[in-house]
Amino acid sequence: MTDPARAGIPEDGRIPRYYRAKRQILALCKTLGEGVALPSERQLCTQLGVARATLRQAVLQLVVEGWVDSRQGSGSFVVGRRKIAQHLGSADGPDQDALTGRTWTTFERRRAGCELAQELRIHRNDSVIHLECVRGSGNEILAVESAFIPAKRFPGFDHAPVGNRSLHDELRTRFGVSFGGADQGTETAHVSPREADLLGTLPALPALVVHRTSWDALGEPFERVRTLYRGDRLTLVNRLGSVERRPEHEQAENRSSSS
Template identity: 45%
Template sequence: MNRVTSHRADRPVRAGVPDHGRVPRYYAVKTELFDLVETLGEGTVLPSERELAERFSVSRVTLRQAVSELVLEGKLIRRQGSGTFVAPPKLVQPLSLVSYTEGMRRQGVEPSRNVITCERVTADEQLARDLLLEAGDPVFHLERVLIADDERIGLESTYLSAIRFPRLLDVLDPTTSLYACLTEKLGVEFLDAEERIETVLATPREALLIGTNPALPMLLLHRVSFDTDGHPIERARSLYRGDRFSFIARLHAER
C-alpha cells in the first residue's frame, strides 16, 4: 500500500525528484532557493551570491546555475548593476477572442504598443491561402511591440487584406487596439479562430525589439481569425516572453 503524502498541486510531484532519488546538486539548491523566494515579497532583492552559497553549502558556480533557471522560469529578475529580485506574478492572457488590450486591463495592467512597421505589402502564397487571397494581392502588415505597464513583453505581427479593408490605415491608430478598430469602425464581427502555440527562441532582431535575452524561451502564437461568415479576417504571429507571460483556456467536452 502506498504511503499518502501531501503535496501542492501547482508544484512538480515529489518536488521533481525522480524515483531513484538522485538529482543534480544545482537542482536541489534550486528547490531550496525557490522555497526561500516564496517567503519573500515581490521586488525583494535576493541575498548576495556569497551569502546564498554559504547558506546552501554549495559553490558559487552551482548557485548561479540554480538562480539562472529561476530567472528563465520567471521567478527571479536580474537587473544589471542592481542585483537579482523576486519577480512579479506572470501576466495571464485568455486563449479566446479577447484583444490584448482587454486581456491586460482585466488584470489591472495598462497596455500600450510601440509601432515598428505599418505598411502595405503583397501576399506570398502561404499568406494568400490563409486569407483566401491570390498570391501578389495587397495586404497590410502591422508590427508592434506589446507593452504592459511600461514593460516590453512581446512582439506582434498582423496581416490583413487591403482589398477587404481599404480604409484600415485611415481609421486605425496603430498604438491602440486593432480589434476595437475592426469592430467599432469597420463593422467586423469576430466568430472564432484557429491558433497554434509553440515554444521558440527569439531571433536577434526580435530579442532587441522586446529587450530580452536571446536565450530566453518565448511563447509563439500563430492565429487566423474568422468572421461570422467564415471568412478570414487576419493572420497574426505573436511572440511573448516566457518569463512574464502565460495563457489560460477553459475547455469544454465535445458533444
C-alpha cells in the same frame, strides 16, 4: 503553482547540481520574501558549493518561472507579483485583454508568400499589410504582436491605428468587419534578438507564442496574427464547459490561504 511530478526527483534519486541549487534558491526566495535582493553570485556559489555556470542556469530557470527578477548590473531580486492572466479569448473574440496598452511599431506592405496565402485564402503574390505592436500593462511591456491582413480587402488602409486602438476596432469601424471565429495554436519558443529589444528582456528567454487565424461573420479569414508573450510574466487562461464553479463563499471553514 503545483509542483512538478514527485518534486522533480528521478526514480534513481540522482539530482543534477543545477536543479539542487534551483530548489535551494527557491526556498531562499520564499524565506526572503518579495522585493528582497538575493545574495551576490559569488556568495551564492560559495554558499551552495556550485560553479558560476551552474548557478546561472538555476537562476535563469527561476527568472523564466517568474520567481526571480534579474537585472544586468544590479543583481537578482525575489519577485512577489503573480503572473498576469491573459485570456486566450472567448466567443466574442480575442480582445478581452489584460494587456490594455498598445504601441504600434510597424506598418508595411509585403508579398504574402505561401504560408500566409494559404491561411488567408489569397494568392501568394498578393499583398498583405503587416502591422506590429508592443503590448503591455502599466509600464511593463509584455508582448509583441504581428498581424497580417490581406491588402485587397482593406483599400485605403495606409497607416497603423492611432494611439492605443486595437486592429479589430479599426477594422470594425472603418471596414465593417465583425469577428466570427478563430483558430489558435500555442507553443513555446525563444525570444529573438529583435523581440528581446522590443520587450526589454533577455534574448533567448523562453516565451509563449500564440498563432491565430481569425475569420469574419461570413467565415472569411481576414487576419493572421503571431503574439509573443513573456513567459516569465504571463499565464494564458481559458475556461471549459458550461457549468459554473461553486461560489467560493460556500467553501468549508478553517481554511488557510497562506502558502
